[in-house]
Amino acid sequence: MSTPIALDSRARSIWNAILFWILAEWAIEPQLDKGFAALGKAWHLGNDLSAANTALGELETLVIALGLTALFGYFEGRRFDSYGLPIAQAFRGRFWEGLLVGVAWAGIVALLMVALGGMRVAGLALSNPALLWTALAWFGANLLVGVGEEAWFRGYLLQTLRRGIGFWAAAIVLSLWFTAEHYFFKTGENVWDCISLFAFGMLVCFTVLRTGNLWFGVGLHVSFDFMQLFVIGTRNGAQVPVGHLLNVSFPGPAWVNGGVLGTEASVLMYPAFVAVFLYVALRFPARVTRTE
Numbered sequence: 001m002s003t004p005i006a007l008d009s010r011a012r013s014i015w016n017a018i019l020f021w022i023l024a025e026w027a028i029e030p031q032l033d034k035g036f037a038a039l040g041k042a043w044h045l046g047n048d049l050s051a052a053n054t055a056l057g058e059l060e061t062l063v064i065a066l067g068l069t070a071l072f073g074y075f076e077g078r079r080f081d082s083y084g085l086p087i088a089q090a091f092r093g094r095f096w097e098g099l100l101v102g103v104a105w106a107g108i109v110a111l112l113m114v115a116l117g118g119m120r121v122a123g124l125a126l127s128n129p130a131l132l133w134t135a136l137a138w139f140g141a142n143l144l145v146g147v148g149e150e151a152w153f154r155g156y157l158l159q160t161l162r163r164g165i166g167f168w169a170a171a172i173v174l175s176l177w178f179t180a181e182h183y184f185f186k187t188g189e190n191v192w193d194c195i196s197l198f199a200f201g202m203l204v205c206f207t208v209l210r211t212g213n214l215w216f217g218v219g220l221h222v223s224f225d226f227m228q229l230f231v232i233g234t235r236n237g238a239q240v241p242v243g244h245l246l247n248v249s250f251p252g253p254a255w256v257n258g259g260v261l262g263t264e265a266s267v268l269m270y271p272a273f274v275a276v277f278l279y280v281a282l283r284f285p286a287r288v289t290r291t292e
Contacts, residue, residue, distance in 0.1 A: 013164035016076075017157050020068055021177075024152065028064050036060045049229070049239035051137035055144050062148035069156040083156040084214040085147070094211055098219025101279065105220075105272055106227030112268045118256030125233065125247040134243040138230035139222075146222035150214050153178050154204055167209060175201030187237040193258070193265035199273045200264075206277065210284035220276075234262030 036056055045053050070080035081087045089095075113119040126134055153174055161170035178201040183189045204217035228234045233244030238260040250257040258265035 010164045013160050016072065017161040017164065020072060020156055020160070024064050024068055028068070029060070032060050032064065048242045049236060050242040051134070051141040051230075054229075055137075055141040058141065058144035058148040061152050062144055065148060065151035065155060069151065072156060072160075083159045084208060085151060085155055085218075086213055086215075089213060089215050092215070094213070094215040095219040098207070098216035098221075099223040100219075101276060102220040102223030103227055105276055106224050106232070106263060109263055109266060109268050109272050110227070110232050113250075113252070113257050113263070113266065116252065116256045116268075118250060118252030118266070119232075120249045120251060122247045122249070125244055130243075131245070135230060135245070138241075138243070139226055142222045142226040142229065145225050146218040146220075150204065150218050150221060153201065154208065154214060154217070158205060158208065167205075171202055171205035175205065187239075188260040189237075190261065190265065192255075192267065193261045196264045196269045196273070199270075203273060203277060203280070207280055207284075210280055210286065216280075228263050232263060234258070235260050236262050 036059075040053065040056055043052070045056065047053070066080065069083055073080040073082065110119065114121065124131070157174055158170055161173065164170075165173070175198050179194050179197040182197050183194055204214070204220065207217045207220070208214055229236065229241040229244065231245045233241055233246050233248050235250070235258070254265070255267050257263070263269070
């Protein structure tokens with residue numbers, strides 16, 4: 001039977017997570033949106049799906065997530081990097097392993113799309129030196145995507161909410177939020193992409209459970225988006241990424257190539273998710289880990 005102290009601790013964790021979400025989503029983000037929008041306008045970035053626009057938007061996410069994590073960590077007497085993103089392990093082995101898995105994952109899905117007639121490749125769309133600089137720009141932008149979104153959705157919130165409602169309940173709640181953020185604010189969203197988004201959120205949470213922190217998941221997130229947006233040049237929310245490696249077209253059915261939502265909405269993603277889940281399960285056996 002739970003003691004009053006234990007119940008109080010669980011309730012406090014739940015309320016801290018709710019407060020973090022309210023401040024991030026409803027108080028800070030709307031204010032910073034104005035400043036970052038002004039920067040985009042001053043720099044003449046337009047509304048294209050470009051590396052610069054992606055980087056600017058994700059920089060805002062990163063600032064909010066790390067800033068609030070540091071603030072809440074201060075009041076909880078903990079370091080800001082103790083919520084799943086330890087600095088000592090930043091961009092080390094787990095990150096690069098996740099990066100390689102993400103490359104293989106998106107690459108295999110792309111090859112299957114080609115084999116099933118959902119994607120055609122007609123050489124390269126870029127040449128040197130534009131290829132090198134555009135690749136670096138997109139990698140930097142997707143690095144911000146990976147760190148920013150993981151810190152926002154599965155950093156402080158996962159580590160705190162799990163103390164209140166348990167790990168898997170917390171993973172489900174945060175994966176539903178991750179899915180809802182895309183569903184309501186991204187053009188052309190449908191149920192197939194939502195399945196992929198929810199599965200991706202659960203997958204990254206699973207990597208935290210098995211590896212002890214978010215760095216594998218960050219690498220996975222970075223490379224999967226990099227492969228989609230730069231290497232493949234797949235559509236994303238009805239937009240075509242500006243500056244992508246391959247000269248591609250997507251003539252096949254939407255169930256193969258994802259339609260306006262691109263690779264992540266393809267049904268070919270589903271067996272790939274199962275394969276990556278199995279990889280993580282076999283590569284990192286279940287053990288007691290301290291990720292709080």
